[in-house]
Amino acid sequence: MSLTIQEVEHLAKLSKLKLSSEEKEKYRRELSAILKYVEKLQQVEVPKESQEAPVSDSRLRDDEVIGVSSQEQDELLKLVPEKEERLIKTRAVFK
């Protein structure tokens, strides 16, 4: 599968990655080569209805509130790049 520049731009948009035009061409080449390699799986005869590998059996904990102490909150807030008091600040979500 050889990707076009437009396809790379589409992937970059979905991945939320800004790419320069040199990077777009570089990744276009590299991603095309990788996809070409993994396409060999198409050769393996596996009927579409056959099962996928089982997902590991994971048990979920009970749906009850455990809570976070204000000390833990402080630890986490220390890591926030932009904040106002105890609120995490970001750019406007709606235009």
Add this chain to the structure above:
Amino acid sequence: MSLSYLTINQVKQGLRNKDFSCQELVSYYLKRIEANQELNAYITVTDKQALKQAKVVDQKIKSGEQLKLLEGVPGSIKDIILTQGIKTTAGSKILANYIAPYDATVVKKLKELGVIILGKNNCDEFAMGASNENSAFGPVLNPWDKSRVPGGSSGGSAVAVAADLCTFSVGTDTGGSIRQPAALAGVVGLKPTYGQVSRYGLIAMTSSLDQAGPFTRTVEEAAQIFKIITSYNSHDATTITQRAKDYSPNLKDSIKDLKLGVAKEYFMKGIDPDVKNKVKEAIKEFEQLGVQVKEVSLPLTEYSLAVYYIIMPAEVSSNLARYDGIRYGQSSQVAKTLEELYQNSRADGFGAEVKRRIMIGTYVLSAGYQEAYYKQARRVQRLIQSEYQKIFKEVDALVTPTTPTPAFRLGEKLTDPLTMYLSDIYTVAANIAGLCGLSIPCGFSKEGLPIGLQLLGGPFTESTILKLGYHYQQVTKWHEKHPGA
């Protein structure tokens, strides 16, 4: 008493017998780390904390207090594993100043038993790589030949153990990232079966494959660390509750009449002749130990890497979506809109390999392609799992080379990503088929570079591969050879 290349037991004995103090031992490692800074095995060295802890240990010894199981044993941790209060970067610019708010379960378990953490080991960014050249903090050098790579992604951990910069290290393995650098650096590396060791506190790369495991100089020590870090953990729902009866192996048990499979597909073209010869010699060694060697065939082997390079990037694209520059990590100062914040923070913070894998993952999961790529990979994964299941009814373990070649030169495989991916050709099967794998030194190439042997076991059969490895190390001395100076 020489502090050089001590085993865990020698450290324990030495401290209890007062042959040396804990402060002396920690200082010894700190000096070695500093003298070998060029190797770049550590991103962060926690010298002050380590010496402070060592002082406490010495006081305990002086007052005759009972010591914990690994009290005073100095270890290091791959920087993709969270260590509370200590910078944890995952080898990435995007987390360059991230201070972990909690300890990973594996770290907690080791600290509870008195391990002293010397620092955080350099690694490929977000565990993506097979040479430790993808770190935002510079490559790690192979102590056997500094113009060569130590392997990856846990290159720093492997080198720290190989160059005597700690007693043991803990790394992670998703497609070979413990076993491959262990082989290239001439040390022991164990990838436990998925579900043995809690992933709580491991910065997620591929959630269905990631597994933490030990780097040590001997199999015996790998078994010691494995025993400590393996257990059910409520913070990781994929850890198993039912433990195999003998998961804490009696290494000295006989291996006579165990059946060892040699899969012909693992000796395909592209394998270095020295690697092939050393592994074949090692197989003869096992025969002399009374093990039955049997040729087997695993025809789906050639598809393992492709399965891995679809499933892994798919999960990576999902797991790395969290790096949005909002709650933690580097954030673009110049971004005006939310979209720009995401795009710029991630473009600036992630390296090329990370971006490649995110985009491949995005592609194979995208509408119109998911069926042909991701779902097909999951179906082939099931076939591969069944193939290994059948084989492990005929044999108790498989023996393969760990890598197709010894350590390659820095920069050699950077122009074409695929050539780098091919370094994992012998290791990825264990991850996608849910097996356990152990790499042990089995000789040297003509240039004096380490060669690793891989023992693969069926799910939860670490006791078998550890036993085999232990016995091999009783009759060979490869693991006692160390890089010069």
